[in-house]
Amino acid sequence: MTASARNVADLVRASAHRGPKHVALVDVTTANSYTWSEFDSFVDREAHRLVDAGVEPGDRVVVRLPTGPAFCAAVFGILRAGGVVVPAGPGRPNRELQRLVADSGARLLVGDGGGSDAEVLPEPELVPGEEFRTIGSGEDLAVLGYTSGTSGVPRGAMLSHRALLANVDQCATLRPAPVTAGDRVLLALPLFHVYGLGPGLLQVAGAGATAVLLERFDPDGALTAIREHRVSTLVGVPPMYQAILAQPVERLREDLATVRLFTSGAAPLAAGLLDAMRQAVGLPVYEGYGLTETGPVLTSTLVGGVPKPGSVGRALPGVQVRLVDTDGRPLDQDEDEPGTGLVAAKGDNLFSGYWPDGAHGPDAEGWFRTGDVGYLDEDGDLHLVDRAGDLIIVNGFNVYPHEVEQVVAELDGVAEAAAVGVPDERTGESVKVVIVLDEGVELTEDTVKDHCTARLAKFKVPAVVEFASTLPHSPTGKLARARLRLPLG
Numbered sequence: 001m002t003a004s005a006r007n008v009a010d011l012v013r014a015s016a017h018r019g020p021k022h023v024a025l026v027d028v029t030t031a032n033s034y035t036w037s038e039f040d041s042f043v044d045r046e047a048h049r050l051v052d053a054g055v056e057p058g059d060r061v062v063v064r065l066p067t068g069p070a071f072c073a074a075v076f077g078i079l080r081a082g083g084v085v086v087p088a089g090p091g092r093p094n095r096e097l098q099r100l101v102a103d104s105g106a107r108l109l110v111g112d113g114g115g116s117d118a119e120v121l122p123e124p125e126l127v128p129g130e131e132f133r134t135i136g137s138g139e140d141l142a143v144l145g146y147t148s149g150t151s152g153v154p155r156g157a158m159l160s161h162r163a164l165l166a167n168v169d170q171c172a173t174l175r176p177a178p179v180t181a182g183d184r185v186l187l188a189l190p191l192f193h194v195y196g197l198g199p200g201l202l203q204v205a206g207a208g209a210t211a212v213l214l215e216r217f218d219p220d221g222a223l224t225a226i227r228e229h230r231v232s233t234l235v236g237v238p239p240m241y242q243a244i245l246a247q248p249v250e251r252l253r254e255d256l257a258t259v260r261l262f263t264s265g266a267a268p269l270a271a272g273l274l275d276a277m278r279q280a281v282g283l284p285v286y287e288g289y290g291l292t293e294t295g296p297v298l299t300s301t302l303v304g305g306v307p308k309p310g311s312v313g314r315a316l317p318g319v320q321v322r323l324v325d326t327d328g329r330p331l332d333q334d335e336d337e338p339g340t341g342l343v344a345a346k347g348d349n350l351f352s353g354y355w356p357d358g359a360h361g362p363d364a365e366g367w368f369r370t371g372d373v374g375y376l377d378e379d380g381d382l383h384l385v386d387r388a389g390d391l392i393i394v395n396g397f398n399v400y401p402h403e404v405e406q407v408v409a410e411l412d413g414v415a416e417a418a419a420v421g422v423p424d425e426r427t428g429e430s431v432k433v434v435i436v437l438d439e440g441v442e443l444t445e446d447t448v449k450d451h452c453t454a455r456l457a458k459f460k461v462p463a464v465v466e467f468a469s470t471l472p473h474s475p476t477g478k479l480a481r482a483r484l485r486l487p488l489g
Helices: 010-018 036-052 069-080 094-104 161-172 194-207 219-228 238-245 249-255 273-281 401-409 445-453
Strands: 023-027 032-035 060-064 084-087 108-111 119-121 141-147 155-160 184-187 210-213 233-236 261-264 285-290 297-300 319-324 341-347 368-376 382-387 392-394 397-399 414-424 428-437 464-467
Touching (some): 010 194, 032 036, 060 094, 069 084, 069 194, 094 141, 141 161, 141 194, 155 161, 161 297, 184 219, 194 210, 219 238, 219 249, 238 261, 249 273, 273 285, 297 319, 392 414, 397 401, 401 428, 401 445
Parallel strands (some): 084 141, 108 119, 261 285
Antiparallel strands (some): 023 032, 141 155, 285 297, 341 368, 368 382, 414 428
16 A cells, blocks of 8 residues: 555555556546546646755745645645645635744745745646656655644644655555545545545545545535545535535435445534434444644544444554543553543654644654543543633634634723634534623624634634623633633623
C-alpha cells in the first residue's frame, strides 16, 4: 500500500503506476474527470512551476483554493517539490489570512491572495508536465495545519510526511476498509480542513480510488452526485447526515443505492442519527475521532466493527489511546467504574509539535494529551464527554471563545463578552455571545454580527447575540460558561 511511500506525493505516483487509466478525480462542477496517470503529470507540472517560482525545500506555501482538482494538484505539487502545505479556507477573511501568512513565514500563496504579503501564483493549470524528481520525506515537514487548539491563538501543528503516511496506513488496515481501489468517494468536505485532507484526499490517493469532488455540500447536490457518479463511500460530518435525512426516504433509497459505507468525524453524531440512517437506508454510520495534531484519526467504530451511539470507537491499529489525570498519570482502568480522564494518544501519526520550534508536542515517551475528556466503556470504546477548555465545534471547525471575545471587545462600549457553543441542528454547534455593555451604551445584534463578519471566518461569527447586565462568575472569578449556554431569562 504505502510501504514504499516516503513523501506524501508518492501516493499519487504509486496509484498512477498501479492503475494509470483508473479515474482519480471527478469534478462535479465541470463534469471533467482525470485518470491517475494524468493527475500525476499535473502534479509534476505544478512541482516544476513552484520550483521555478523559487520554492526551496522546507518553504511554506499557502493554498487558498476551493475543493476541486486544482486544490489537489497544488497540494501534491508543493509536497513533491519539497515544500510545506499551509491550507487556508478560500472564505477566510483577509485579516486572518495575513496572520496565517505572517506566522508561517510563507513567501508564496497559490490561489486567491486576498491582499496578503505573500507572492501569489494563480491556481494550477490541469495540463501534463515533465516528470519531477520528488524532494523531501520522512520527518521533513509536509503540512502546517493551523488549529485553535486549546490556547485561543491559532497555532500551526507540524505534520511530517511520516505522520500523514502513518495515518493513511493505519486507516487502510481497518475492515471494512474505509477506502479501496474500487471505491468512488464523495469528498464534499473542505479539503483545507485536516479531516477532508487526511481521511478524504490522502486515503483516496493511498488506495488509488476515485475522488468525486463537490465544491460545497448541499443535500440535493450531494445526493444527485452520489447517484450520477455511483458513489460507494461517503466521508462526512454530522450536519451532512442530518441534512441528508431531511430528504424523502424514497429519494434516499434510490440515490444512495450504490453506497457501501458511511463514515463521520470532526464532531459527535447527534443521538438518534445512527438509528435514523440505518432505518432510512439500511446502513449504519461509522464514527471516528481525531484532531489536527494526530494526523488526524485516532479512533473509529470500524475497529470494533459495530457503530455504538455515543462512542467514537477504539484506537486504530498502531495507535495507543489512554486516559490520564491532569499531571499526565494514567488512570486505573481496572476499577469497576473507571472514571473520566484526559485523552492521551501515542503513534507514528502524531505531529512534531507546534510551529516554529516544535513546542508542546508528544512527551519524551511519545504521548500527547489531546485536551479532550472522555471515558472507556467495558468494551474499550472511547466516549467523549467534554473538552478541556471550551472549544466550540461548528461544522467540524474549531472556534475558540477567546478569539471571538477579543473581536467583540473591539466595539466601543463593550464592558465584557463571553462566547459559548450552543446546539445547532444544522452545524452541530453554533457560536453564541453574551455581552455586558457600559452604562448608557446601546448596541444592536446586527452591529455585533456585522463587526464580527468583517473580522472572523464565517463559522466563527456569532449566530446568537444576547445582552446581559452581568456575566456569571465562580467564587474565584472564573467565567461560568456553562450557565451561558442556557437562554437568558
